[in-house]
Amino acid sequence: MTVLVPILGDQLSHALASLQGCAKNDTIVLMMEVAEEATHVRHHKAKIALIFSAMRHFAAELRADGWQVDYIGLDDPENSNSFTGEVIRAAQRHAPRLIRVVEPGDWRVEQAMLDWQTFTPCPVEILPDSRFLCSRDEFAGWAAGRKELRMEFFYREMRRRTGLLMDGKDPVGGKWNYDAENRSGPPPGLKGPPLPSFAPDGITAEVIDLVEAHFADHFGALDRFNWPVTAGEAELAASAFLAERLPTFGQWQDAMVRGQDFLFHAVLSPAINLGLLDPIDLCRRAEAEYRAGRAPLAAVEGFIRQLIGWREYIRGVYWLEMPGLAEDNFLEANRPLPDFYWTGQTDMACLADCVRTTRDNAYAHHIQRLMVLGNFALLAGIKPQEVADWFLVVYADAFDWVELPNVAGMALFADGGRLASKPYAASGAYIDRMSNYCGSCRYKVKLKTGPDACPFNSLYWHFVDRNAAKLSRNMRLANPYATWRRMDESKRAEYLASAEAFLQQLQPADAGWARQHQEERSPC
Numbered sequence: 001m002t003v004l005v006p007i008l009g010d011q012l013s014h015a016l017a018s019l020q021g022c023a024k025n026d027t028i029v030l031m032m033e034v035a036e037e038a039t040h041v042r043h044h045k046a047k048i049a050l051i052f053s054a055m056r057h058f059a060a061e062l063r064a065d066g067w068q069v070d071y072i073g074l075d076d077p078e079n080s081n082s083f084t085g086e087v088i089r090a091a092q093r094h095a096p097r098l099i100r101v102v103e104p105g106d107w108r109v110e111q112a113m114l115d116w117q118t119f120t121p122c123p124v125e126i127l128p129d130s131r132f133l134c135s136r137d138e139f140a141g142w143a144a145g146r147k148e149l150r151m152e153f154f155y156r157e158m159r160r161r162t163g164l165l166m167d168g169k170d171p172v173g174g175k176w177n178y179d180a181e182n183r184s185g186p187p188p189g190l191k192g193p194p195l196p197s198f199a200p201d202g203i204t205a206e207v208i209d210l211v212e213a214h215f216a217d218h219f220g221a222l223d224r225f226n227w228p229v230t231a232g233e234a235e236l237a238a239s240a241f242l243a244e245r246l247p248t249f250g251q252w253q254d255a256m257v258r259g260q261d262f263l264f265h266a267v268l269s270p271a272i273n274l275g276l277l278d279p280i281d282l283c284r285r286a287e288a289e290y291r292a293g294r295a296p297l298a299a300v301e302g303f304i305r306q307l308i309g310w311r312e313y314i315r316g317v318y319w320l321e322m323p324g325l326a327e328d329n330f331l332e333a334n335r336p337l338p339d340f341y342w343t344g345q346t347d348m349a350c351l352a353d354c355v356r357t358t359r360d361n362a363y364a365h366h367i368q369r370l371m372v373l374g375n376f377a378l379l380a381g382i383k384p385q386e387v388a389d390w391f392l393v394v395y396a397d398a399f400d401w402v403e404l405p406n407v408a409g410m411a412l413f414a415d416g417g418r419l420a421s422k423p424y425a426a427s428g429a430y431i432d433r434m435s436n437y438c439g440s441c442r443y444k445v446k447l448k449t450g451p452d453a454c455p456f457n458s459l460y461w462h463f464v465d466r467n468a469a470k471l472s473r474n475m476r477l478a479n480p481y482a483t484w485r486r487m488d489e490s491k492r493a494e495y496l497a498s499a500e501a502f503l504q505q506l507q508p509a510d511a512g513w514a515r516q517h518q519e520e521r522s523p524c
């Protein structure tokens with residue numbers, strides 16, 4: 001009797017805990033392409049293609065390495081189209097003595113996994129995901145008893161634990177965080193180097209056809225598909241980033257340039273989240289670039305903070321706050337998602353460009369997500385669950401554990417400040433400072449109210465005013481509230497009327513973009 005090792009689509013690491021200690025001749029690895037996962041929200045076509053292609057390549061690598069792999073394709077006529085259904089069928093086929101699996105990244109999937117034991121007589125062992133630095137239990141221990149959670153303090157612990165950028169007990173350079181040096185707006189003509197290209201091979205081409213056949217009406221384009229689908233390709237992408245973009249990653253980290261979709265960002269999050277790259281190894285290599293004098297400290301510290309700080313912290317918060325986080329709506333925001341999040345058809349040049357890169361690449365960088373797409377949803381009071389569905393659908397790197405806290409906690413303050421100390425709300429002036437969007441926009445960023453004024457300006461004060469009861473005592477918002485109170489009554493009324501007029505003409509999106517209408521739902 002064998003051990004059955006189910007491996008999910010974002011667990012594509014040869015060092016996965018469930019494979020460790022298993023004998024190749026006594027183990028069946030189970031991999032499953034199931035419609036339930038591809039359609040529980042209607043994921044971007046490129047995201048489905050990426051995951052299925054990476055899974056197929058990983059299965060081939062395992063077989064070449066001597067593992068026995070039972071691979072269930074989407075088109076398999078017997079496919080039950082759910083993880084649970086496939087594990088039951090595989091248990092019947094192989095009669096294993098043990099089912100050994102790594103915990104998933106999604107609360108919903110974990111609930112299903114916890115039920116597997118009721119369907120099979122053999123024990124089901126669920127292992128912690130050792131690809132993270134901080135386990136769920138360790139994070140809960142760190143958070144216990146703290147009045148508020150702050151990434152910065154968690155991050156320092158991770159620096160001490162890993163020794164990354166440490167000189168003994170002290171941070172290299174004497175400071176933990178060099179974020180203040182990483183906020184330059186873009187000079188005219190700022191351009192990032194081209195990304196390495198990964199032309200689709202036979203497996204990827206086949207998967208792209210499959211996605212076009214089954215998910216033709218999902219959001220997004222496939223013609224620019226350029227994601228690394230193996231650990232080898234991901235390594236090429238990582239090496240190119242470390243050599244060509246890391247040195248300027250920090251300086252232009254917050255900059256946005258129309259039509260420049262990647263600038264100096266890593267563009268590695270899909271590969272990291274799927275398990276094709278080890279984030280700690282990346283951090284060590286980034287530190288080596290600093291130690292060798294090839295990249296400045298502010299850039300390297302910024303990159304390492306994103307990975308061992310934000311990424312680990314976000315995951316810890318997800319497991320601490322689920323399932324409540326998915327329902328949180330501290331600011332009682334109930335407006336439906338506007339249709340331009342799907343169509344890109346809006347006169348707001350910043351939003352139009354961010355939706356375009358999202359559609360073309362299944363990617364937008366952090367500041368586009370936070371300060372344009374997220375900021376607009378925050379200011380306009382869009383319902384967090386609709387915003388979260390959109391973010392989960394559209395990005396190649398979006399998995400529930402990382403998408404939801406970023407959207408509900410960081411972008412929308414829907415958790416009331418458990419993740420971040422204040423809402424990331426900003427008017428048009430911020431977007432103008434950090435981008436070249438406003439010059440080509442039909443709205444005027446310097447105008448505060450009226451039909452030609454940048455909508456972010458009046459929406460900002462509408463947000464401040466309508467949330468005063470909940471936010472005005474937040475010390476970090478003392479300045480905006482003092483300014484609002486000092487403002488002339490007629491000026492305030494003008495802002496509010498201008499914002500209301502703008503909000504009135506927003507067209508709500510059809511909810512079917514993100515989730516299939518119930519009556520249409522069918523396996524592919």
Ligand SMILES: Cc1cc2nc3c(=O)[nH]c(=O)nc-3n(C[C@H](O)[C@H](O)[C@H](O)COP(=O)(O)OP(=O)(O)OC[C@H]3O[C@@H](n4cnc5c(N)ncnc54)[C@H](O)[C@@H]3O)c2cc1C
Pocket residue numbers: 264265266267268269270272273303306307310311312314364365366367369370374391395397398399402403404406407410411
């Ligand atoms: C509203 C919103 C939604 C987001 N949704 C996702 C998501 O679904 N999946 C996802 O991986 N990231 C998400 N992020 C975080 C971040 O925007 C992306 O990780 C980043 O844009 C990926 O591009 P990159 O690889 O070029 O990252 P870089 O900017 O080059 O950063 C390097 C790496 O740091 C990590 N990282 C940076 N910031 C974060 C963060 N806040 N949370 C977790 N990891 C981080 C990523 O692994 C990333 O690859 C979201 C952020 C916001 C504000």
Ligand code: SF4
Pocket residue numbers: 347348349350351427428429431432437438439441442443444445454455456
């Ligand atoms: S003017 Fe306003 S809406 Fe237009 S690009 Fe600038 S910030 Fe965006």
